Amino acid sequence: MSLAFGESRTIPATDxxxxxxxxxxxxxxxxxQRDVWTLGAALGIALDKTYERGKRETFQNVNxxxxxxxxxxxxxxxxxxxxxxxxxxxxxxxxxxxxxxIFRKIEKGTFDWSSLGDSGID
Numbered sequence: 751m752s753l754a755f756g757e758s759r760t761i762p763a764t765d766x767x768x769x770x771x772x773x774x775x776x777x778x779x780x781x782x783q784r785d786v787w788t789l790g791a792a793l794g795i796a797l798d799k800t801y802e803r804g805k806r807e808t809f810q811n812v813n814x815x816x817x818x819x820x821x822x823x824x825x826x827x828x829x830x831x832x833x834x835x836x837x838x839x840x841x842x843x844x845x846x847x848x849x850x851x852i853f854r855k856i857e858k859g860t861f862d863w864s865s866l867g868d869s870g871i872d
Contacts, residue, residue, distance in 0.1 A: 754822035755838040761815050762806035763787070767846050770853040779856060784815055787845050790852055791821060794844025795828070801846035 763771075767790075771783040780786045787809070794800060809815075816822055825837040832840065855861040 753834060754819070754826050755812060755834050755841075758835065758838050759812055760808045761787075761810055761812055761838070761845075762842060763809035763849075764804035764806050764846060766804060767849045768809060770849050774853060774856065777856075779861075784810055786849055786852065787815060790848025790850075791841060791845035793848035793851060794846070795824060795841075797847075799847045799851075800840070800843035801850055802843050804846070806842065 767787075768783070771780075771786040774780050774786050775783055780789075821841055825832075825841050829837050829840060852861065
């Protein structure tokens with residue numbers, strides 16, 4: 751599974767997503783930025799939603815964001831036809847959506863842990 755994302759060793763993020771993650775940690779909603787990213791990626795995958803715009807630069811190491819290889823296994827299972835680089839891009843697109851959605855819900859006051867993965871997006 752270590753080659754699920756090819757030779758990539760880092761996962762990128764947009765400046766906007768990085769800013770959202772920093773704010774959510776600063777406000778005490780999450781302990782670390784990687785926690786926001788992980789939940790965001792899971793949310794994007796669960797809802798099959800992506801955000802594909804924006805310049806992305808290094809965020810964190812693949813092993814720190816997916817130490818057990820859970821996202822690697824999920825992405826290989828969902829997209830066996832994709833190249834490793836395409837799978838990583840798709841995962842990042844899911845995370846970009848999810849981070850924005852979490853931030854949006856918190857800012858709007860509609861963030862609810864119990865309904866976060868519901869298919870209806872308010």
